[in-house]
Amino acid sequence: MTRCLSLFGATGSVGQSTLDLIRRDGEAWRVGVLTANSDVTELAKLAREFRPDIAVIADEARHGELAEALAGTDIEAAAGADALVEAARRPADLVMAAIVGCAGLAPTMAAIESGTDVALANKEALVSAGELMTAAARTSGSTLLPVDSEHNAIFQCLAGGRIEQVRRIILTASGGPFRTMSAADMARVTPSEAVAHPNWSMGAKISVDSATMMNKGLELIEAHHLFPVGLERIEILVHPQSVIHSLVEYIDCSTLAQLGSPDMRIPIASALAWPQRMATPCAPLDLATIARLDFEAPDEVRFPATALCRAAIAEGGARPAQLNAANEVAVAAFLAGRISFPAIVDTVRRVIDAAAPAAPTSLHDIFSVDAASRAAARYFVDQCEHA
Ligand code: NAD
Ligand code: MG
Numbered sequence: 001m002t003r004c005l006s007l008f009g010a011t012g013s014v015g016q017s018t019l020d021l022i023r024r025d026g027e028a029w030r031v032g033v034l035t036a037n038s039d040v041t042e043l044a045k046l047a048r049e050f051r052p053d054i055a056v057i058a059d060e061a062r063h064g065e066l067a068e069a070l071a072g073t074d075i076e077a078a079a080g081a082d083a084l085v086e087a088a089r090r091p092a093d094l095v096m097a098a099i100v101g102c103a104g105l106a107p108t109m110a111a112i113e114s115g116t117d118v119a120l121a122n123k124e125a126l127v128s129a130g131e132l133m134t135a136a137a138r139t140s141g142s143t144l145l146p147v148d149s150e151h152n153a154i155f156q157c158l159a160g161g162r163i164e165q166v167r168r169i170i171l172t173a174s175g176g177p178f179r180t181m182s183a184a185d186m187a188r189v190t191p192s193e194a195v196a197h198p199n200w201s202m203g204a205k206i207s208v209d210s211a212t213m214m215n216k217g218l219e220l221i222e223a224h225h226l227f228p229v230g231l232e233r234i235e236i237l238v239h240p241q242s243v244i245h246s247l248v249e250y251i252d253c254s255t256l257a258q259l260g261s262p263d264m265r266i267p268i269a270s271a272l273a274w275p276q277r278m279a280t281p282c283a284p285l286d287l288a289t290i291a292r293l294d295f296e297a298p299d300e301v302r303f304p305a306t307a308l309c310r311a312a313i314a315e316g317g318a319r320p321a322q323l324n325a326a327n328e329v330a331v332a333a334f335l336a337g338r339i340s341f342p343a344i345v346d347t348v349r350r351v352i353d354a355a356a357p358a359a360p361t362s363l364h365d366i367f368s369v370d371a372a373s374r375a376a377a378r379y380f381v382d383q384c385e386h387a
Helices: 013-024 040-050 060-069 081-089 102-113 123-140 149-158 204-212 214-226 265-273 305-315 319-335 342-354 363-386
Strands: 003-008 029-036 054-057 076-079 094-097 117-120 144-146 166-173 234-238 244-250 255-259
Touching: 003 013, 003 081, 003 102, 013 029, 013 040, 013 094, 013 265, 029 040, 029 081, 040 054, 040 060, 054 060, 054 081, 060 076, 076 081, 081 102, 094 102, 094 265, 102 117, 102 123, 102 319, 102 363, 117 123, 117 265, 123 144, 123 214, 123 319, 123 363, 144 149, 144 214, 144 265, 149 166, 149 214, 149 244, 149 255, 149 265, 166 214, 204 214, 204 319, 204 342, 214 234, 214 305, 214 319, 214 342, 305 319, 305 342, 319 342, 319 363, 342 363
Parallel strands: 003 029, 003 094, 029 054, 054 076, 094 117, 117 144, 166 234
Antiparallel strands: 166 244, 244 255
């Protein structure tokens, strides 16, 4: 039976990997929605190939350009934040949420509220509004299928047991490109060094997050929402080869792990096909060649981001949304060459120290915290730049 997929963030790294799988399994899928932020040329090219009902460009100013690029097809062209939300409400068998940042929150939430199952890559949405999103999923009956490789691994390991009988969840982390670098040397790293991840090929923002270990902190928050075993039962373990994607230990001390080549098409395929499996073109694991797997405890002195995230989710309320927004601004400032690498996490810490936002009760509250936190982060970035 053909299933309908709506893909948000089609032009990104996860979006392209998703389309690579769909392209190879054309009989199984029909594409309902394709979206992008501002790259009209790429979005129109994908739309002409995959023939969705609608293509949405987030940048409202490019509506005309998109309509022109799709002229002569029966594909609807739409633009802007409201159009993204409207597209997310359209019936689909699965929404792939692969927009980067809190910008993906409104459409992801709209899909969940409509009761559509969501393959969730967009971790910033869950970090910012985890309670609201999981509550909405419970109400609507939407299933959240984690795409982030660690969470997808945990989801798979939980199929072998009951969540009430979990003793520990162990999130693995590669440690990023600066795992063995001194703090002094990290002060001088460039954006191109930070985005060069040793194992994974990913978008720029998540690559920088992996280098600061903020990514693992965001994933800790993500895991807390997806797998409610208690924060104290979720640990981080550095595993430089990225072969074991995470582990679940049960009360009998039996530990299940999910392994695979570091290729996002594996967790994406797992979410697309769930509860079935689908074939992928990925490289099977060759453990004899890999020969050894290494592990070490995380160093929270050189990489303070994970502790910051643990404190934010322990406090709860709007803290994670505040942290996430500050991090988005700081990462963009680092990528633009405006602040140093250590200033990313320093900026996040300053924003957190400067204000304690009230607990959010609605998406509107989350967006207010997000906006205030971005403004505070921009202020600290300006200060850093002129220091
Ligand atoms: P990316 O930067 O490669 O792509 C992001 C996509 O979002 C693009 O299609 C872009 O057009 C769209 N987008 C960006 N800003 C937008 C905005 N303001 N409004 C609407 N659309 C916007 O990012 P990515 O690496 O594919 O990551 C996507 C998400 O998946 C992130 O949340 C990331 O943390 C998560 N994730 C990615 C990977 C990976 O391997 N890339 C792994 C795990 C989780
Ligand atoms: Mg991950």
